[in-house]
Amino acid sequence: MLEAIGVDGMGDLFADIPTEFHLEHGALKLPDGLSEAAIVRKFTQAANKNRNASNTAYFLGGGTYHHFVPAVVDYVISRGEFLTAYTPYQPEISQGTLQTLFEFQTMIARMTGMDVANASMYDAATATAEAALMARRITRRQRVVMAASVNPCYRNVTVNYLSRLDGEYAEVPMGCFGTDLDRVIAAIDDATACVIVQYPDFYGSVFDLAPLRTACDAHQCLMVVAFSDISAFALIESPGAIGADIAVGSGQSLGIPMGYGGPHLGLFTCKQKYVRQMPGRVCGMTTDADGKRGFVLTLSTREQHIRREKATSNICSNQGLMCTAAATYMTLMGDAGLATVACHSAAALQALLENIPDHISTATGTHYNETVLSFADHAARERFLTAAQADGIFGGIPLERIEQGIEARHLLVATTEMVEQDDINRYVSALEAAR
Numbered sequence: 001m002l003e004a005i006g007v008d009g010m011g012d013l014f015a016d017i018p019t020e021f022h023l024e025h026g027a028l029k030l031p032d033g034l035s036e037a038a039i040v041r042k043f044t045q046a047a048n049k050n051r052n053a054s055n056t057a058y059f060l061g062g063g064t065y066h067h068f069v070p071a072v073v074d075y076v077i078s079r080g081e082f083l084t085a086y087t088p089y090q091p092e093i094s095q096g097t098l099q100t101l102f103e104f105q106t107m108i109a110r111m112t113g114m115d116v117a118n119a120s121m122y123d124a125a126t127a128t129a130e131a132a133l134m135a136r137r138i139t140r141r142q143r144v145v146m147a148a149s150v151n152p153c154y155r156n157v158t159v160n161y162l163s164r165l166d167g168e169y170a171e172v173p174m175g176c177f178g179t180d181l182d183r184v185i186a187a188i189d190d191a192t193a194c195v196i197v198q199y200p201d202f203y204g205s206v207f208d209l210a211p212l213r214t215a216c217d218a219h220q221c222l223m224v225v226a227f228s229d230i231s232a233f234a235l236i237e238s239p240g241a242i243g244a245d246i247a248v249g250s251g252q253s254l255g256i257p258m259g260y261g262g263p264h265l266g267l268f269t270c271k272q273k274y275v276r277q278m279p280g281r282v283c284g285m286t287t288d289a290d291g292k293r294g295f296v297l298t299l300s301t302r303e304q305h306i307r308r309e310k311a312t313s314n315i316c317s318n319q320g321l322m323c324t325a326a327a328t329y330m331t332l333m334g335d336a337g338l339a340t341v342a343c344h345s346a347a348a349l350q351a352l353l354e355n356i357p358d359h360i361s362t363a364t365g366t367h368y369n370e371t372v373l374s375f376a377d378h379a380a381r382e383r384f385l386t387a388a389q390a391d392g393i394f395g396g397i398p399l400e401r402i403e404q405g406i407e408a409r410h411l412l413v414a415t416t417e418m419v420e421q422d423d424i425n426r427y428v429s430a431l432e433a434a435r
Contacts, residue, residue: 051389051392051394053066053258053394053418055392056392056393056394057391057392057393057394057419057423057426057427058394058416058418058419058423059393059394059395059396059413059414059415059419059423059427060394060396060397060414061204061228061229061369061370061397061412061413061414062151062202062228062370062397062402062412062414063124063151063153063202063228063250063252064252064258064261064264065228065229065231065252065253065258065414065416066258066416066418067231067253067255067341067416067417067418068341068417068418069255069256069257069329070255070329070332072328072332073255073325073328073329073332076324076325076328077321077324077325077328081096082096082097082100082321082324083321085097085320085321087320088101088283088297089297091294091295091296091297095294095295097320098283098295098296098297099295100323100324100327101119101120101283101295101320101323102283102284102285102295103327103331104117104119104120104323104324104326104327105117105118105119105282105283107326107327107330107331108230108251108267108269108326109269111230111233111234111238111330111338112230112233112238112239112240112247112267112269113233113237113238113239113240113241113247114238114239114240114244114247114269114270114271115240115269115270115271115272115275116269116270116271116272116275116278116282117267117268117269118268118269118278118279118280118281118282119280119281119282119283119320119323120251120265120266120267120268120280120319120320120322120323121248121266121267121268121279121280121319122266122319123250123262123263123264123265123266123319124151124153124154124226124227124228124248124249124250124264124266124267125151125153125154125156125157125158125266126157126266127226127248127249127266127267127268128150128154128155128157128158128196128224128226128248128249129154129157129158129160129161129162130161130248130268130279130280130313131194131196131224131226131246131248131268132144132158132161132162132193132194132196132224133161133162133279133312133313134246134270134274134277134278134279134312135193135194135221135222135224135245135246136165136167136193136194137277137312138193138222138274138277139193139194139220139221139222141167141191141192141193141221142165142166142167142168142191142193143167143168143169143170143189143191143192143193144158144162144167144168144169144170144192144193144194144196145170145172145184145187145188145192145194145195145196146158146169146170146171146172146195146196147171147172147174147184147195147196147197147198147201148171148172148173148174149174149177149178149179149197149198149201149202149203149205150196150197150198150201150202150226151198151202151226151228152202152402152403152404153402154198154226155171158196167193168191170187172184172187174201177203177205177363177372177410178205178364178365179201179205179207179365181197181207181208181209181211181212182211184197184212185211185212185215188215188216188219188221189219190219190220192219192221193221193222194221194222194223194224194245194246195212195215195216195221195222195223195224196224196225196226197209197212197223197224197225197226198225198226198227198228199225199226199227199239199242200227200228200229200232200236200367200368200369200370202228203363203367203370203371203372203412204349204363204367204368204369204370204371204372204414205363205365205366205367206236206365206366206367206368207365207366209223209225209242209243210242210243213242213243216245222245222246223243223244223245223246224244224245224246224247224248225239225242225244225246225247225248226247226248226249227239227247227248227249227250228249228250229250229252229253229345229368229369229370230249230250230251230253230254230267231253231254231338231341231342231345232342232368232369233342234335234338234339234341234342235339235342235343235346235368236342236368239269240269245270245271245274246268246269246270246271246274247267247269247270248266248267248268248269249266249267250264250265250266250267251264251265251266251267251322251326252264252265253416254325254326254329254330255325255326255328255329255330255332256322256325256326256329263319263322264319264322265319265322265323265325265326266319268280275299276299277312278299278312279312279313280313281297281299281300282297282298282299282300283295283296283297283298284296284297284298284299286298340417341416341417344416344417345368345369345415345416345417345419346368346369348369348415348416348417348419348424349367349368349369349370349371349413349414349415351421351424352413352415352419352424352427352428353371355424355428356373356428356431357428357431357432357435359375359376359380359435360373360374360375360431361373361374362374369414369415369416370412370413370414370415371412371413372399372410372411372412372413373396373410373411373413374409374410374411375409375410375411376409377409378408378409380409380434380435381398381408381409381410381411383434384411384430384431384434385398385411386434387430387433387434388427388430391426391429391430392426393423393426393427393430395411395413395427395430396411396412396413396414397411397412398410398411398412399411399412
């Protein structure tokens with residue numbers, strides 16, 4: 001091979017790299033070769049040292065949640081007809097994919113209490129940003145008001161989307177992990193296109209949005225409700241029930257593993273009258289020339305399909321395989337199963353809060369499955385996290401890592417149906433040990 005390409009030795013292939021960056025023979029100190037079986041054993045032993053949700057008590061949240069995923073979900077989405085399917089441009093050969101997306105839309109619309117859902121978005125953050133753009137188109141206004149209790153990732157992406165457009169973006173504080181809607185309501189004016197709030201919010205708070213709905217009606221702007229864990233709506237009021245015009249969020253909790261932060265599933269729903277301004281695409285049910293039921297792309301308003309100036313979004317890929325996973329999960333669980341998951345998630349948080357030691361303060365108000373624990377100081381929190389880690393517990397997310405301006409003594413803690421009573425007991429013991 002060297003002769004064929006006209007060089008004298010392997011070193012000549014690296015002649016363009018400065019010599020000071022060359023490694024001398026043996027510099028890597030590689031071990032002797034092993035058999036395949038020995039290599040597998042070596043790497044298995046190394047992998048077993050990894051701490052993850054399957055071998056550790058897990059109290060992390062912040063937008064990604066540890067829910068149980070039935071084995072059949074992975075089986076279904078691993079089938080070739082789903083795993084390798086692409087955008088269903090030709091309905092006559094894509095009926096399975098189209099029907100799956102149609103059923104997915106139907107179930108998401110039911111869970112959120114909204115009229116219509118699209119066939120998914122990239123993730124919750126981009127869905128939130130697209131909701132702001134959609135509201136601007138509908139109202140022909142340019143001002144977006146965002147509650148500061150919305151997930152920081154959703155806020156950052158929305159700011160990025162709006163940064164190259166005319167108009168104003170107003171982010172409104174709601175108190176320390178609070179739900180002071182009066183501040184948000186006071187920020188609304190007749191130039192406001194929409195108000196974006198999260199429910200339950202980033203800190204897990206559940207609160208009454210009726211006053212906000214009234215304020216939006218008074219100023220003729222849209223109310224956008226974001227969410228991080230859609231399973232909450234099997235227990236608490238849905239966005240549609242509280243008057244949302246647009247509801248967006250994450251579907252990761254519907255049978256999709258955490259996977260190092262992705263892929264997630266962006267959900268987008270709205271009232272029927274706004275459907276033609278909704279980004280993405282909508283699958284519909286119809287009949288063919290013989291009167292048989294069939295499925296098609298009813299609306300597809302992205303720039304790849306129609307004139308660019310008429311497009312509502314430039315998103316060219318949805319999370320189709322994740323839609324299939326979510327649809328499979330919801331079908332398996334049914335209404336009763338989803339309600340059980342939600343009840344167990346909320347009950348686990350309640351059980352934890354009932355046993356929190358006196359030296360730890362907790363956020364006030366009603367929470368679903370997530371809340372903030374506040375320690376006396378940074379050192380006290382770090383003592384707890386060290387003790388928790390030693391006992392095989394992921395104790396929570398230090399808020400300052402993801403929320404700027406937060407004092408380094410707070411911990412965002414989440415529970416799901418995967419948290420057992422023994423996990424809670426060990427968590428409380430770690431708190432006591434770290435006084």
